[in-house]
Amino acid sequence: MKTICLYFEIHQPNHLKRYRFFDIGTDHYYYDDYENERSITDTAQRSYLPALRTMLEMTQTYGKYFRVAFSVSGVVLELLEQYAPEVIDLLQQLNDTGCVEFLAEPYSHGLSSLGNADSFVEETKRQARKMKELFGHTPRVLRNSSLIYSDEIGEMAAEMGFKGMLAEGAKHILGWKSPHYVYHCALNPRLSLLLRDYKLSDDISLRFSDRSWSEYPLMADRYVKWIADLPKGEDVVNIFMELCALGIYQPLSSNILEFLRALPAVAMQNDIVFSTPSEVIAKNKAVAPMEMQYPVSWNDEERDTSCWLGNGMQREAFNKLYDEKIVGRILACRDRRIKQDWDRLQASDNLRFMTTKAMSVHMYRSIYDSPYDAFTNYMNILGDFLKRVRDMFSEDVENDELNSLYTQIANMDVELNSKENEISRLRARLEKYEPKKAAPEAQPAETPEPKATETKPKKRATGSAASKAKKK
Numbered sequence: 001m002k003t004i005c006l007y008f009e010i011h012q013p014n015h016l017k018r019y020r021f022f023d024i025g026t027d028h029y030y031y032d033d034y035e036n037e038r039s040i041t042d043t044a045q046r047s048y049l050p051a052l053r054t055m056l057e058m059t060q061t062y063g064k065y066f067r068v069a070f071s072v073s074g075v076v077l078e079l080l081e082q083y084a085p086e087v088i089d090l091l092q093q094l095n096d097t098g099c100v101e102f103l104a105e106p107y108s109h110g111l112s113s114l115g116n117a118d119s120f121v122e123e124t125k126r127q128a129r130k131m132k133e134l135f136g137h138t139p140r141v142l143r144n145s146s147l148i149y150s151d152e153i154g155e156m157a158a159e160m161g162f163k164g165m166l167a168e169g170a171k172h173i174l175g176w177k178s179p180h181y182v183y184h185c186a187l188n189p190r191l192s193l194l195l196r197d198y199k200l201s202d203d204i205s206l207r208f209s210d211r212s213w214s215e216y217p218l219m220a221d222r223y224v225k226w227i228a229d230l231p232k233g234e235d236v237v238n239i240f241m242e243l244c245a246l247g248i249y250q251p252l253s254s255n256i257l258e259f260l261r262a263l264p265a266v267a268m269q270n271d272i273v274f275s276t277p278s279e280v281i282a283k284n285k286a287v288a289p290m291e292m293q294y295p296v297s298w299n300d301e302e303r304d305t306s307c308w309l310g311n312g313m314q315r316e317a318f319n320k321l322y323d324e325k326i327v328g329r330i331l332a333c334r335d336r337r338i339k340q341d342w343d344r345l346q347a348s349d350n351l352r353f354m355t356t357k358a359m360s361v362h363m364y365r366s367i368y369d370s371p372y373d374a375f376t377n378y379m380n381i382l383g384d385f386l387k388r389v390r391d392m393f394s395e396d397v398e399n400d401e402l403n404s405l406y407t408q409i410a411n412m413d414v415e416l417n418s419k420e421n422e423i424s425r426l427r428a429r430l431e432k433y434e435p436k437k438a439a440p441e442a443q444p445a446e447t448p449e450p451k452a453t454e455t456k457p458k459k460r461a462t463g464s465a466a467s468k469a470k471k472k
Contacts, residue, residue: 001235001272002227003237003272003274004263004267005236005274006068006274007068007143007166007277008240008242008243009243010072011072011076011109011242014075014344014347015035016030016032017032020380023384024384024387028337030341030345037082040084044084047243048087048243049090050252051243051247052094054261055068056094059094062265064098064099065273066099067099067274067275068101068276069141070091070101070102070103072091072131074107074126074343075343075347091134100276102131104139105127106127106144106145108347109346109349110145111308111348113153117156118327119322120156123343124142125160141165142157142162142164142165142166146299146348147240147296147298148305149167149168149295150295151186151187151293153165162191163190163192164191164277165185165192165193166238166277167194167196168198169195169196169197170198171303172303174195177288178234179196180234180238181233182194182280182281182284182286183195183286186292192281192286193286193290194238194280195290197238197239198298200227201238201239202241204241208250208254209251209256220263220265221262223259223266224266238280300357307355308352308355311356311371313372313375320379320386321345326389326390330389333392338389341385342385349366353365353378354375355371
């Protein structure tokens with residue numbers, strides 16, 4: 001039976017403010033709060049809220065037949081908590097239906113998987129803990145920023161304990177193979193891979209409202225028929241996209257939400273089901289390894305990392321950001337502001353604003369007039385941030401000492417987590433036995449006890465008073 005695995009990414013960058021060279025060392029706040037509030041509330045109103053409400057209605061209409069997955073970056077969670085908490089409320093309502101799976105991803109939505117393995121592991125585990133805190137479930141499937149994947153990244157994911165990972169079904173990687181099977185990591189077969197069908201995904205996220213497209217207007221019955229007509233055995237159809245495709249890239253006036261709402265009914269008529277990534281992995285055995293020696297992503301026609309690392313400016317910023325000495329100091333520190341700035345400066349959008357590639361669609365550059373403007377502003381901010389990091393530790397401190405300190409901190413975190421798990425287990429056992437003990441105590445007494453004021457007990461003679469009583 002064919003299954004649709006529907007997944008949405010939720011991420012927005014923290015917009016940086018204009019930061020001059022002479023601000024270095026004097027101004028440690030880097031963000032445009034007005035633009036951050038404006039952009040996240042606008043995105044929430046035009047896309048996130050109507051799309052999530054539609055999906056909530058779909059779960060009420062179709063029950064657990066309709067399934068969907070989300071991954072939410074840590075940096076966008078901070079923006080939503082501050083400016084649009086109703087989005088988080090809707091995600092929690094969807095979670096309560098039992099029809100949703102939340103995936104892990106790097107907290108910063110950055111490129112740490114390409115720059116520093118320790119940072120990648122630390123922030124991925126931190127985002128997974130945030131998912132557990134908000135939605136009550138620890139993610140079992142990993143989705144890297146912009147679906148960046150390689151064999152080495154897959155091996156790191158497997159060592160972290162993830163059962164599966166999402167990746168791009170790029171044509172130059174697949175060759176004659178189909179993305180409609182479950183594969184596994186070439187370096188560790190324990191990690192299953194779900195490959196995005198970029199054509200069916202982009203038909204919705206990029207082409208749906210394009211009047212020059214030969215398939216316009218796209219109807220749900222025709223779209224589902226394309227899936228139903230896939231060759232026998234090609235049963236897994238992974239449709240991955242950004243949530244803002246529903247309302248931003250494809251405006252609500254295009255009836256994109258009506259199309260989404262109609263999909264389950266038409267799929268049901270064609271014996272096609274919906275599944276979450278974990279369910280797909282559990283039900284389908286991997287058919288073969290999928291080798292990806294070089295990083296692949298879902299961005300641009302090349303499906304590689306050139307949109308972030310394609311020119312000298314981007315590589316210089318990347319190398320300074322992930323300098324080994326800097327990362328070691330950040331991981332070892334406990335300064336909340338440093339950690340928060342580190343997450344926000346890592347976001348891949350900051351490097352994408354510097355791209356000089358010719359784009360087939362309009363390239364949004366935030367406040368910047370050009371890639372060179374984006375590079376200059378970012379490097380000024382990064383210069384101030386790196387100075388603050390260096391000031392935390394003496395230059396004499398070697399990497400070995402920092403690594404030792406970071407290892408101690410990591411071991412403490414592991415110990416605290418194990419103790420929290422043990423406390424939760426003991427509390428569950430206590431709750432299991434408490435009702436049995438409380439039952440007999442709850443029975444009412446047959447006769448009420450006399451009040452203390454009704455009978456006054458005689459006082460015992462003590463000391464000299466007792467001796468006088470004996471003589472009489």
